[in-house]
Amino acid sequence: MSPRELPIPSHFDANTVGQVWRVPYQERAREAQAWAKQHAISPAARDQVRTCLTVIDVQNTFCLPDFELFVGGRSGRGAVEDNVRLCQFIYRHLATLTEIDPTMDTHTAMQIFHPVFLVNEAGEHPQPLTAIALEDVEQGVWKVNPAVANSLAHGDYMALQNHLLHYCRTLSEHGKYLLMIWPYHSMLGGIGHCLVSAVEEALFFHNLARHSQTGFEIKGGHPLTENYSVLRPEVLDSADGRPIAQKNAQFIKKLLAFDAVIIAGQAQSHCVAWTIDDLLSEIRACDPQLANKVYLLEDCTSPVVVPGIVDFTEQADAAFQRFAAAGMHVVQSTTPIANWPGFPG
Numbered sequence: 001m002s003p004r005e006l007p008i009p010s011h012f013d014a015n016t017v018g019q020v021w022r023v024p025y026q027e028r029a030r031e032a033q034a035w036a037k038q039h040a041i042s043p044a045a046r047d048q049v050r051t052c053l054t055v056i057d058v059q060n061t062f063c064l065p066d067f068e069l070f071v072g073g074r075s076g077r078g079a080v081e082d083n084v085r086l087c088q089f090i091y092r093h094l095a096t097l098t099e100i101d102p103t104m105d106t107h108t109a110m111q112i113f114h115p116v117f118l119v120n121e122a123g124e125h126p127q128p129l130t131a132i133a134l135e136d137v138e139q140g141v142w143k144v145n146p147a148v149a150n151s152l153a154h155g156d157y158m159a160l161q162n163h164l165l166h167y168c169r170t171l172s173e174h175g176k177y178l179l180m181i182w183p184y185h186s187m188l189g190g191i192g193h194c195l196v197s198a199v200e201e202a203l204f205f206h207n208l209a210r211h212s213q214t215g216f217e218i219k220g221g222h223p224l225t226e227n228y229s230v231l232r233p234e235v236l237d238s239a240d241g242r243p244i245a246q247k248n249a250q251f252i253k254k255l256l257a258f259d260a261v262i263i264a265g266q267a268q269s270h271c272v273a274w275t276i277d278d279l280l281s282e283i284r285a286c287d288p289q290l291a292n293k294v295y296l297l298e299d300c301t302s303p304v305v306v307p308g309i310v311d312f313t314e315q316a317d318a319a320f321q322r323f324a325a326a327g328m329h330v331v332q333s334t335t336p337i338a339n340w341p342g343f344p345g
Contacts, residue, residue, distance in 0.1 A: 044212035070323040078305075094210065131181075166239035273319040
């Protein structure tokens with residue numbers, strides 16, 4: 001059966017996508033069950049074609065203009081506009097999406113990419129959006145803040161300093177982005193960590209309409225490594241070779257078991273691109289043809305752009321071109337799924 005499109009429920013208001021508000025769960029639960037009955041939407045367990053929508057870090061910290069790392073793209077409204085389209089896509093394709101798995105960037109204050117972790121000779125912390133090169137650490141321009149050693153290394157300051165050097169060297173050797181100092185963001189327990197209200201509402205509605213538990217994937221909590229990709233932290237070991245983190249083998253296996261995987265979220269140049277890149281590496285290792293079942297919602301993601309400071313648009317575009325060349329499909333959310341190339345069903 002070809003994927004069918006549904007109307008968008010009347011409760012969705014595109015004008016509120018850029019705001020924080022409380023989802024009225026009981027009301028939406030009643031509406032979702034009635035909606036499923038009205039439109040003959042069967043439980044997800046009956047899907048003959050199993051489709052997963054993975055939404056990367058659609059959290060307030062990245063998606064609302066007044067928050068810490070708003071992904072504005074070149075338009076200045078990128079993530080808000082993306083999420084309007086994302087919500088509409090979810091509602092239109094409720095009957096097709098078997099499962100929705102949002103990832104959630106999750107941080108505490110003392111992490112390697114937050115200002116408090118480093119100091120210079122004057123005891124000053126780096127400003128947000130400072131890139132830390134290997135040479136900066138080797139020359140002592142930036143070093144570990146001794147004040148964090150008690151919390152992160154049982155007081156062993158040299159272990160942290162050795163790790164910082166090893167970390168930056170590993171990033172350099174593997175062609176990764178430089179260690180970037182980010183503003184405090186996605187703080188566990190804070191409002192910035194929460195999913196965007198309108199997206200949370202759409203996921204909850206899907207959950208109840210399809211009887212399909214939303215699959216939350218938490219990432220980014222280890223203090224000594226970055227975690228752009230939900231599938232793999234940037235650095236997996238310490239200076240002495242001990243593992244400090246591992247790839248998300250369970251989620252990788254789960255994704256590859258679906259007939260189709262759709263990916264959207266923020267930011268295109270960082271967490272989205274790195275997740276797709278890691279997924280592609282896993283696909284190439286087992287069966288390159290599996291790339292054909294991955295669909296990238298190009299109009300539901302934006303790159304990091306800070307006018308006058310950084311612009312990762314070209315890197316994001318180049319990454320998506322590379323993914324398409326590998327067999328993945330770059331698609332628009334406004335194009336009916338039935339018209340996507342090679343979509344099963």
